[in-house]
Amino acid sequence: MGVTLTEAAANHVLQYLEGRGKGVGIRLGVRTSGCSGMAYVLEFADESSDEDLIFEEHGVKVLVDPKSMLYLEGTELDYTREGLNEGFKFNNPNAKDACGCGESFNI
Amino acid sequence: MALLQLSEPGQSVAPHQQRLAAGIDLGTTNSLVATVRSGRAETLPDLDEQHLLPSVVRYTEEEVIVGEQAKACMVSDPLNTISSVKRLVGRGLEEFNSLGGQLPYHFTQEQTLVPRIKTASGDVSPVEVSSEILKVLAKRAEKTLGGDLEGVVITVPAYFDDAQRQATKDAATVAGLKVLRLLNEPTAAAVAYGLDTGSDGVHAIYDLGGGTFDISILRLNRGVFEVLSTGGDSALGGDDFDRVIAEWIMRQAGISDGTDHKVLRRLMRDACAAKEALTDSPVASLDLDLGNGARWQGQLTRDQFNELVDPLIRKTLAPCRRALRDAGLSGADIADVVMVGGSTRTPRVRELVGEFFKIPPLVDIDPDKVVAVGAAIQADVLVGNKPDDEILLLDVNPLSLGIETMGGLVEKIIPRNTTIPVARAQEFTTFKDGQTAMAVHVLQGERELVTGNRSLARFELRGIPPMVAGAARIQVTFSVDADGLLSVEAMEQSSGVRASIEVKPAYGLSDTEIETMLRDSIEHARDDMEVRRLREEQVDAKRVIEALEAALAEDGARLLNETEQEQVKTALAELMEVAEASDHKKIRKGIEKLEKTCEFYVERRMNASVQKAMSGHQLDEFE
Numbered sequence: 040m041g042v043t044l045t046e047a048a049a050n051h052v053l054q055y056l057e058g059r060g061k062g063v064g065i066r067l068g069v070r071t072s073g074c075s076g077m078a079y080v081l082e083f084a085d086e087s088s089d090e091d092l093i094f095e096e097h098g099v100k101v102l103v104d105p106k107s108m109l110y111l112e113g114t115e116l117d118y119t120r121e122g123l124n125e126g127f128k129f130n131n132p133n134a135k136d137a138c139g140c141g142e143s144f145n146i
Numbered sequence: 147m148a149l150l151q152l153s154e155p156g157q158s159v160a161p162h163q164q165r166l167a168a169g170i171d172l173g174t175t176n177s178l179v180a181t182v183r184s185g186r187a188e189t190l191p192d193l194d195e196q197h198l199l200p201s202v203v204r205y206t207e208e209e210v211i212v213g214e215q216a217k218a219c220m221v222s223d224p225l226n227t228i229s230s231v232k233r234l235v236g237r238g239l240e241e242f243n244s245l246g247g248q249l250p251y252h253f254t255q256e257q258t259l260v261p262r263i264k265t266a267s268g269d270v271s272p273v274e275v276s277s278e279i280l281k282v283l284a285k286r287a288e289k290t291l292g293g294d295l296e297g298v299v300i301t302v303p304a305y306f307d308d309a310q311r312q313a314t315k316d317a318a319t320v321a322g323l324k325v326l327r328l329l330n331e332p333t334a335a336a337v338a339y340g341l342d343t344g345s346d347g348v349h350a351i352y353d354l355g356g357g358t359f360d361i362s363i364l365r366l367n368r369g370v371f372e373v374l375s376t377g378g379d380s381a382l383g384g385d386d387f388d389r390v391i392a393e394w395i396m397r398q399a400g401i402s403d404g405t406d407h408k409v410l411r412r413l414m415r416d417a418c419a420a421k422e423a424l425t426d427s428p429v430a431s432l433d434l435d436l437g438n439g440a441r442w443q444g445q446l447t448r449d450q451f452n453e454l455v456d457p458l459i460r461k462t463l464a465p466c467r468r469a470l471r472d473a474g475l476s477g478a479d480i481a482d483v484v485m486v487g488g489s490t491r492t493p494r495v496r497e498l499v500g501e502f503f504k505i506p507p508l509v510d511i512d513p514d515k516v517v518a519v520g521a522a523i524q525a526d527v528l529v530g531n532k533p534d535d536e537i538l539l540l541d542v543n544p545l546s547l548g549i550e551t552m553g554g555l556v557e558k559i560i561p562r563n564t565t566i567p568v569a570r571a572q573e574f575t576t577f578k579d580g581q582t583a584m585a586v587h588v589l590q591g592e593r594e595l596v597t598g599n600r601s602l603a604r605f606e607l608r609g610i611p612p613m614v615a616g617a618a619r620i621q622v623t624f625s626v627d628a629d630g631l632l633s634v635e636a637m638e639q640s641s642g643v644r645a646s647i648e649v650k651p652a653y654g655l656s657d658t659e660i661e662t663m664l665r666d667s668i669e670h671a672r673d674d675m676e677v678r679r680l681r682e683e684q685v686d687a688k689r690v691i692e693a694l695e696a697a698l699a700e701d702g703a704r705l706l707n708e709t710e711q712e713q714v715k716t717a718l719a720e721l722m723e724v725a726e727a728s729d730h731k732k733i734r735k736g737i738e739k740l741e742k743t744c745e746f747y748v749e750r751r752m753n754a755s756v757q758k759a760m761s762g763h764q765l766d767e768f769e
Contacts, residue, residue, distance in 0.1 A: 051184070052152070055152055055184045055185055055186060058185065058186045059185050059186075065152060066155070079150060080153075081150045081151070081152055081153060082152060082153045082154065082155050083152055083153070083154060083155055083185070084155060085155055119149065121149065121292075122289060123190075123192075123193065123286070123289040123290040124149055124289065124290055124291065124292040125149065125290075126149025126150050126151050126183075126292075127149060127150045127151065127152070128149055128150070129150070
């Protein structure tokens with residue numbers, strides 16, 4: 040199943056990649072930190088490593104390392120607007136609960 | 147859940163660690179706020195998609211209104227609606243009066259240093275008016291970013307004097323904002339065009355805003371912008387274009403100077419609209435309400451307009467010529483001309499400036515937004531959101547900063563060429579038993595001994611609780627802010643007593659002096675090293691001697707027989723003698739010898755103190 044991108048998210052990623060002028064795609068991942076266990080990683084990717092899982096959707100390459108994949112299976116990355124604030128949002132079916140701010144989560 | 151932004155590889159921040167920063171262009175006519183998101187700097191719009199916030203503040207009896215709504219009341223409520231306040235910030239009463247004649251406000255004329263403007267909600271100072279604008283922009287940024295701002299970069303004209311800069315900082319403080327740095331507007335514009343990442347060269351920044359004109363000649367040298375020269379006119383801008391059009395209309399329509407405020411305001415507004423229309427079309431229509439039901443209709447062509455503003459534009463070229471001369475350059479040396487400020491949209495301005503510098507000016511970035519964009523990029527760097535290798539070399543401290551330690555030696559805390567802002571801490575301890583105060587001597591320079599360095603400041607940390615030598619933990623923190631201001635704080639960790647001081651290290655040092663200090667340190671590197679070793683051994687010897695003397699006085703007679711006492715004292719005297727010599731190896735040997743001689747004494751003292759601690763207790767208490 041892997042991870043997916045909404046079209047809105049893909050369009051923004053493409054814009055940002057173009058503005059940045061380099062990069063093969065984006066990297067999604069999780070790290071252990073934060074107030075509720077796990078935190079998402081969302082970064083530009085300049086290169087992929089051999090063990091990376093690579094998904095491609097709407098013209099965007101998404102790289103995920105196999106360890107993070109355990110926590111991200113089935114995740115959809117979306118781009119939304121809430122009032123003046125806009126940004127990327129992880130819709131992760133694995134996440135059970137998140138801290139109040141939502142910046143970190145638990146499986 | 148929280149919304150995320152893309153980070154650079156390896157730069158993802160931990161939750162709650164994201165540092166939000168914004169760049170603010172606090173302009174005479176309009177202000178903007180910008181920030182870097184997902185690697186891109188952009189200005190932030192309000193809910194109505196408006197990026198520009200008119201720098202207009204209206205005071206009513208109930209509330210303070212900022213921006214478009216306030217601007218709309220400039221005509222109907224001129225006395226309580228303050229615009230172009232940047233012209234008044236940090237100015238004294240005299241300058242106020244010379245400018246005040248052009249402004250339709252009532253000033254209080256009391257004998258205070260800072261003049262105030264009378265409004266419906268009381269007298270307000272220009273700093274307070276500016277802070278209202280900053281508050282609105284900061285709130286917009288915080289709503290957009292979804293968090294509190296760690297700090298802001300605010301831009302100021304290159305030749306704002308200290309009072310004007312301080313007043314701008316004060317306005318930010320009143321608005322509850324932390325100023326990461328005041329950035330010169332031309333530098334911000336150059337950063338926005340990425341000139342800082344390009345090849346070394348000389349650039350001219352032509353900034354014709356609403357109320358001020360600035361020309362700055364910058365040289366990029368290995369990533370650092372050096373301001374070669376600046377010039378300009380702090381009372382010339384797009385407002386003056388409006389005024390010449392308004393005066394032209396007054397002549398055409400036969401309006402006299404004595405007409406009331408409201409008609410004059412309306413006249414200025416229509417003049418401004420005509421100017422903006424002429425950017426894209428060759429002719430602008432005018433239809434003016436003169437009050438009392440009278441109207442005036444007319445047309446202004448671009449040629450007529452050019453003729454009206456030509457003298458004003460030429461007035462900007464004289465400072466350009468001067469700035470070039472001050473920098474020892476000619477127009478041909480300029481690699482790029484960056485256009486900043488809404489008034490550079492006027493085609494005639496671009497034309498004449500291009501002719502003057504003999505190159506087409508850079509106009510790709512919206513001239514209204516370019517400064518804010520540069521400030522945002524700078525703010526992002528200053529707050530620490532960039533990978534290390536991409537940090538702009540903004541400013542470095544030219545010489546190492548440190549403190550004096552025992553033996554007249556210097557312990558460097560911030561080494562030279564460290565990019566600022568920076569904070570570094572180091573722990574020190576007491577030298578003597580029961581020492582309750584410590585002198586902190588702040589020094590600048592590269593030499594190992596205090597005498598070869600420049601003394602910046604001294605202060606004392608008092609109230610250290612009495613402890614044995616070496617037990618106190620005194621943390622000394624050096625921080626240099628982005629403006630180069632050094633603060634030094636000393637704190638004793640267990641009791642929390644602290645003392646601090648602020649200094650301006652670069653003050654009064656010329657480049658040649660810095661160079662001499664650097665050269666000396668290289669020439670004397672070997673001597674300095676030798677001296678440092680000698681002093682260190684001397685200090686160590688002194689420490690051993692003092693400790694032994696203290697021990698002998700306490701229990702020497704009790705634990706040692708007379709022969710032994712004699713033996714220890716002889717060894718002590720030997721070390722004292724050696725310590726005076728200037729051979730660090732000999733001193734080291736002397737210390738080692740003394741320590742060996744006294745081994746049995748140290749052992750006995752240990753046993754005695756263990757016994758003392760254990761006497762009167764049951765064995766099982768220690769299990």
